[in-house]
Amino acid sequence: MAKEKGWKDVPMAGLIVEPGNSVEYKTGSWRSYRPVWHPENCIHCLFCFYYCPDSAITVKDGKMTGINYDFCKGCGICVTECPTKPEKPALELKLESEFIE
Ligand code: SF4
Ligand code: SF4
Incomplete structure (x- = not known):
């Protein structure tokens, strides 16, 4: 019967x-x-701020100021929850590839 490994023999599983x-x-x-923000259509309801799972919506003095793209994963929840009208959206979801230079 093979000898069981001890804890020192188990390789590190991850960082x-x-x-x-x-x-x-x-x-x-x-x-x-x-998500692309159109400030001219924003009513600063902050739904996007409360729903964003990555805290990527930036706010100052109770108003939305933008999107932190360092942490936004592009899930689109903010766009779905934004209550502005489709013909004048404050948030739109675009393909990331459109922004590659
Ligand atoms: S797309 Fe998702 S992660 Fe990015 S700002 Fe909107 S809710 Fe947050
Ligand atoms: S959910 Fe839409 S209208 Fe409300 S703060 Fe965010 S971008 Fe502006």
Whole structure:
């Protein structure tokens, strides 16, 4: 019968990272779609801010100021939840490839 491995024989499964370091791991490069903000149509309801799972919507003094593309993964939730009219959207989802120079 083969001898069982001890804990020292088990290879490291992955990179061990420090807790609380999410700001160092920019996830924007995962994006296939990009939300584009049209401030002229924004009513500053902040639905996008509350729904964004990555806290990528920036706000100052109770008003939306933009999208932090370092952390936006392009899930499109903000675009779905934005209550502005389709003919005058404050947020639109576009293909990320449209922004590659
Ligand atoms: S697309 Fe998703 S991750 Fe990006 S700002 Fe909108 S809700 Fe946040
Ligand atoms: S959900 Fe739409 S209207 Fe509301 S703050 Fe965000 S972009 Fe502006």
